[in-house]
Amino acid sequence: MAESYVEHEVGHPALQHHFANLEQQREAGTLGMWVFLVTEIMFFGGMFLAYTLYRSKYPEAFAIASNHLDIKLGAINTAVLIFSSFTMAMAVYSTQIGKRRAQIISLVATIILGLAFLGIKAVEYYQKYEDHLIPGSLIPGNPFNPDPHAMHLTQGVLMQHVQMFYWIYFAMTGMHALHMIIGVGLLSFLLYFSVKGRYSPEYHNPVEVIGLYWHFVDIVWIFLFPLLYLLGRHTGGH
Amino acid sequence: MQTPWIPFIPPSASTLSDKVDALYFYLVGVTIFFTLLIWGVLGFFVIKYRRRNRYEIPRPVAGSLKLETMWSVIPFIIAMTMFAWGAQVFFQLWRPPANAVEVYVVGKQWMWKIQHTTGQREINELHVPVGRKIKLIMTTEDVIHAFFVPAFRIKADVVPGRYTTLWFEATKPGRYHLFCAEYCGMNHSGMIGSVVAMEPTEFDSWLSGNTSQQSPAVAGQQIYVTLGCVSCHGASGEGGRGPALEGLFGKQVFLNNGQTVVADEGYVRESIVNPQAKLVNGFGPIMPTFQGQVSEEQLLQILAFIKSLQGETQPTTARPSGPVPGSSPAPAAAASPGAVNR
């Protein structure tokens, strides 16, 4: 929906017919994105609830499973995203003050950082694939079947509860990655039109609004990283 | 259906059903009052102030804070009486008395499997004596069902992976509907049966006519031996690698994380299918799970066996046929053959 929103704005560089003035149009666009982000919070909220419930139900299995995540890659990705938030903010700022070159450079940097995040995420997913950690029969031919020794599974902890962690991990990070992919798509739109010189200090609402979206996606990761990678890391096992 | 058909309420045949009905009549009364009030005022205004002239414009009427307050506060107070009364009845419905006789219920697509502590098994029928408190301990092998006896005004979902309980005391002999009230698939409407309430003497003779089967406690003891539980959980502490089971049920258990829990039905079940969830203080996480190796019915039998291990220190209590005030939580099991065998 964010996509079509942008398409909409981008299709009409000047004032659209049903708005009284640019100010009203800008206000509507910004409020629209905020409202959309509220729905996004609720969307992720369902998964956060499931995470909280099962973590408190199976703390040991979750700790063991969490220990098997690659904390180094996770930390690098966190840094990448925080830096991309900075470049995104720079893109908005340079649009507002009318520095087109800085604007384009910032957008390109943000896109590269976004792609870097997705690349690192893909490496992590591939490791999980190799370790047969993809839950259930999501990937045909590679069912969930990790080596209990490699997982340092203690006796009595059920592999199915470890699987529950991985399902929540894949559901949440997968949904986050999907948002990143959409975000990179939106940024490419921005880049295309900013090269064409569409945005100016008078009209920069799309950059602002997509910036909001990008920051939101970053913030989701800021919650995901500690919850999935860090929490209970050293209490796992016996 | 032998029970007389009463037009607007089902037969009332338990100690709680009249209480639920009294609350229901209160609600019906309030509903009729407010419905007639609104319809009456509406009808009166609509006729009195009907448009008589195409061009008439009535004067606006100012709002009134006093009226608004009145019709917010009064409904709220009435609602609170309903809430308080409803909660009070609810507590009685959900709090089984300590001296109730237990009956085990397992739902399955699409039948009710019932076992008495004395060993009798029934399918889609539950025979109970009048005037005795009965507690149902229920679970299901597959999907969610709900055990519903309209004449007793009781209902509870039967949820896979956990125990739910219901209790009642029948007051009138008769044959009453038993329905599955939670949609459970193809033959949901066929998952029905009867609860047969009988005079205690009749019930005793019904029981004695059906004693050929093992009591659940004895069956549970056999499972306990077959699965090798005995090697760690000797009934009086032999084995030593797991907590002793004698006298365990109903007691406080100290866990290795510093918490305490009461060893109730849910705890015993969890400790068998997910042993690491609540480890008793002083014992290592060495027990494997038995999930998938024991059926829901077998779990209930093991539970009955553990309940029967109340030891010599417990005063011998009720016969299965009579509630005795102040008896232990599992009086029926205490007198069952399982306890005697041990």
Next chain:
Amino acid sequence: MEEFTPPVPSKINYINAQYGLKSWLLTKDHKRIALLYLGSITFFFFIGGIYAMLIRLELLTPQGDLLQSTTYNKVFTQHGIIMVFFFLIPSIPATLGNFLVPMMIGAKDLAFPRINLLSWYIYMLGGLITIYALLAGGVDTGWTFYTPFSTTFSNSYVVAAGLGIFINGFSSILTGLNFIVTIHTMRAPGMTWFRLPLFIWSHYATSLVMILGTPVIAITVLLVAFERVAHIGIFDPAVGGDPVLFQHLFWFYSHPAVYIMILPSMGVVSELIANFSRKNIFGYSFVAFSSLAIAVFGFLVWGHHLFVSGQSIYAGMIFSFLSFAVAVPSAIKVFNWTATLYKGSISFDTPMLYALGFIGLFTIGGMTGLFLATLGVDVHVTDTYFIVAHFHYIMVGGAIFGYLGGLHYWWPKISGRMYPDGWGRFSALLIFAGFNLTFFPQFVAGYLGMPRRYHAYPPEFQVFNVLSTAGASILAVGYLIPAIYLVWSMRYGKVAPGNPWNLPGLEWRTQSPPPTENFDYTPVVTWEAYEFAPPEETEVVGRFRDEVPEKV
């Protein structure tokens, strides 16, 4: 009433501004999109209605001899899915709301016209996928999709139906988003918050529920689909999941969803009651804020669906308390509507008949809701026909009465034609009678213990089911008549003037049908909502007088 006369109508309006299928399928005009929605939800309503008739025919006899049990289970499931997700939830917001929200606040369109059109396409896509699920073999889980039946045991097209509902959810989110932004940013000069018609307030509250609740059902249905395909176990107790978690997530949306259905209808009724008695609404701010209170409280009461599901009795008590609390704003509305009639000039046009019917039926529906909030009684009546009767009183007696009332009220504006008034009143009375005959006996059958979703039932319940089926036949005829005469009136109806009812609302101050940009000029609002007579004539009545007339 001369002061409300609209400008001289020009010949060009939103319907004849452009011709051709493409001009409709690619339109960004909120009024045309409303008509697209109107056509499609009517289509779904009749599909759902056919299923309803099959249910009622099957239950005519206790034996279960018309349909097989598997077929019956699919029929009531699909009745629920179609009616809830594809008719009731979009009914008023997507049609009347879409058409009227911009007009009532004096805007040219919704804030995001393309997103509005997108929402219709998303709705149609979700609808087509769901229809595919029905044609391919159907769904038999009940519209509630309770796990583990839906994830593990059902052999039907759960994933396809779930996908349809998931996709459809986004159309609801986009509609809500569009309304919120439009109401915030696009009000005409002078249209302050407290001059807004109550229809707008109720749509604002509805939109809040749409944007906050719908994402949760979306993710829940998605999890069910994944669980079914990949056997992961998030709701499956056999692998450590919790089936009751599903119920919490499901009802976290689906209880507020009831308010998505009823709040817009309350907004319509506020319009009808005020306008057809030519009075300012009594206690405007109380009615407005009660909508918001219902929307907010609505999110805190989902646990009352789980009183017998094994949740703790203390959780039950809290949810029971909150459910009683949400009854108060509903009561405030009913009392204020009734008080609005006091000293009014009440007409008996078709829309007003629906509005009065709404108040009467909503009173019964709301009061029986208290039975279900009362813990001790809910244990007995939940999952019986009592609850079936209760929610039909709210959803049919409430939502559909409001919808039909609103449709008749604004029909001259939408179509530019008058509907035949005699037929309108006749069918309104027919629907009222048929509805009560259908659903009132179900309260009795429910308290007697007849469980819902039963394909066959003990014979002592037959008398109630025969009454219900008889009522349903009347109801079916009652629904068909407006469908026929409204279509007929589009061509043969009397041409409607801009303001056929002589009303002060903004939507009546333009031609019928309106031009594409709604108004020939940007309106400037200088009057209060429902201002029939100058405010200085305000009468302070009765013993309950305020020192100062209420400032609205």
